[in-house]
Amino acid sequence: YIYIFIFLFIFFIYLFIYFHVGWCVTYSPSQICAIKGSTVDLQCNFTYPSKIDNIVTVVESIKWFTKGTATAPIDLKNDPDYAGRVEYGTGCTVRIRNIGEADSAFYKIRFKTNHKHGIYTGVPGVKLSVSGLKLNVIKSERRNNHNWTKMKCKSSCLPDQHPYIWIKNGQEILAESSSVFSYEFRDKEHISCAAKGYEKFPSPSVYVPKLPVVSLIPSGEIKEGMSLTLTCSSDANPAANYSWFNKNEKWPQYSIQNLTIANIGQQHSGLYYCEAINKRGSHKSAIHVTVFASKLDKAPVKGHFLYFMRFYILPKAIFNKLKKVSGTDFNASTLHLPPSDNNFVWFFLNILCYII
Ligand SMILES: *[C@@H]1O[C@H](CO)[C@@H](O)[C@H](O)[C@H]1NC(C)=O
Ligand SMILES: *[C@@H]1O[C@H](CO)[C@@H](O)[C@H](O)[C@H]1NC(C)=O
Numbered sequence: 001y002i003y004i005f006i007f008l009f010i011f012f013i014y015l016f017i018y019f020h021v022g023w024c025v026t027y028s029p030s031q032i033c034a035i036k037g038s039t040v041d042l043q044c045n046f047t048y049p050s051k052i053d054n055i056v057t058v059v060e061s062i063k064w065f066t067k068g069t070a071t072a073p074i075d076l077k078n079d080p081d082y083a084g085r086v087e088y089g090t091g092c093t094v095r096i097r098n099i100g101e102a103d104s105a106f107y108k109i110r111f112k113t114n115h116k117h118g119i120y121t122g123v124p125g126v127k128l129s130v131s132g133l134k135l136n137v138i139k140s141e142r143r144n145n146h147n148w149t150k151m152k153c154k155s156s157c158l159p160d161q162h163p164y165i166w167i168k169n170g171q172e173i174l175a176e177s178s179s180v181f182s183y184e185f186r187d188k189e190h191i192s193c194a195a196k197g198y199e200k201f202p203s204p205s206v207y208v209p210k211l212p213v214v215s216l217i218p219s220g221e222i223k224e225g226m227s228l229t230l231t232c233s234s235d236a237n238p239a240a241n242y243s244w245f246n247k248n249e250k251w252p253q254y255s256i257q258n259l260t261i262a263n264i265g266q267q268h269s270g271l272y273y274c275e276a277i278n279k280r281g282s283h284k285s286a287i288h289v290t291v292f293a294s295k296l297d298k299a300p301v302k303g304h305f306l307y308f309m310r311f312y313i314l315p316k317a318i319f320n321k322l323k324k325v326s327g328t329d330f331n332a333s334t335l336h337l338p339p340s341d342n343n344f345v346w347f348f349l350n351i352l353c354y355i356i
């Protein structure tokens with residue numbers, strides 16, 4: 001048995017070599033890290049037997065693909081996810097523009113020759129990793145009377161020692177350095193970083209929170225007993241933390257963005273401040289809250305009672321009485337017309353009302 005096994009093994013190796021010798025695809029480089037938004041060129045070289053059965057081999061087509069199976073690939077040119085972004089170059093190259101994170105994949109080619117079985121797929125392909133740049137504030141520190149902000153630029157696929165450039169307000173290059181950089185911010189300055197070689201695709205920038213926008217919910221007149229929410233938001237990177245306090249600083253400090261005061265009272269009237277703070281600095285905005293007395297509570301109970309008697313109970317009683325006396329079928333809805341209405345029934349009822 002062992003001999004049969006060895007024989008079969010050698011036979012299969014022979015078959016493998018027979019069908020594969022001379023067929024080869026190499027991708028160079030075999031791994032690519034691209035920054036989001038940039039353009040990449042994928043390249044490969046392939047070889048094939050120059051003659052099969054004495055017929056000269058001619059390459060008929062090359063397809064780059066990421067999806068589909070090795071035998072039924074979806075050509076990048078026909079893949080809607082790459083619409084308008086793919087351009088085949090000479091030989092075995094393809095250019096993909098405006099790379100997004102969803103483009104991370106293994107890119108392979110399949111080429112076809114004039115021979116019936118002369119089709120070959122180069123696996124596993126070239127690995128494309130796509131990364132946006134992240135700019136993190138590590139810490140702010142005070143040294144020699146200066147406030148330094150230490151930042152780190154990060155890409156998920158570039159090597160750590162890759163050089164970075166540091167950009168002020170989107171244009172001015174401050175420095176070229178490693179991925180860590182310390183800077184003394186002045187107000188309104190925006191700092192971003194970019195990987196060297198990808199200067200056009202910088203990270204989001206870091207800045208002091210913008211002046212917060214504050215508002216009240218609900219927005220109309222505020223009455224005692226209501227629930228009031230004070231909202232605050234500020235454009236900031238890194239994202240801001242918020243706190244609310246009132247003019248006397250008496251209001252307890254809240255580390256929340258939106259402050260809700262349930263069952264508000266007139267003692268809550270006054271100025272409120274929202275402060276948006278991040279590791280770069282802070283900004284404050286104020287809003288005035290005026291709490292009005294609730295009208296329902298202030299109106300005399302006696303008034304409601306009289307109103308109720310005069311416009312509801314009495315007319316109804318009289319109406320019933322009239323109905324009995326005259327036998328006329330009045331429309332009940334006329335009874336609820338306001339006194340200003342010129343309706344004769346109403347007028348008549350009111351007169352009767354005073355007489356009774
Ligand atoms: C591919 O071919 C080109 C030119 O024929 C050559 O310069 C390059 O080194 C080759 N790359 C690989 C990975 O074989
Ligand atoms: C530095 O930061 C402190 C608080 O951390 C602040 O009071 C001071 O004004 C800042 N100095 C400058 C020059 O920004």
Ligand SMILES: *[C@@H]1O[C@H](CO)[C@@H](O)[C@H](O)[C@H]1NC(C)=O
Nearest residue numbers: 217230231232233256257258
């Ligand atoms: C605060 O209110 C704003 C505006 O209504 C809203 O966009 C934000 O998500 C709220 N924040 C929280 C933490 O609820």
Ligand SMILES: *[C@@H]1O[C@H](CO)[C@@H](O)[C@H](O)[C@H]1NC(C)=O
Nearest residue numbers: 240241242255277278279280
């Ligand atoms: C914001 O709040 C978070 C969580 O409470 C805290 O870790 C962070 O240091 C705060 N940032 C600032 C700038 O205060």
Ligand SMILES: *[C@@H]1O[C@H](CO)[C@@H](O)[C@H](O)[C@H]1NC(C)=O
Nearest residue numbers: 328329330331332333334335
């Ligand atoms: C009573 O009032 C309603 C609506 O005002 C009207 O549609 C209806 O015709 C009235 N009926 C009589 C008997 O007047």
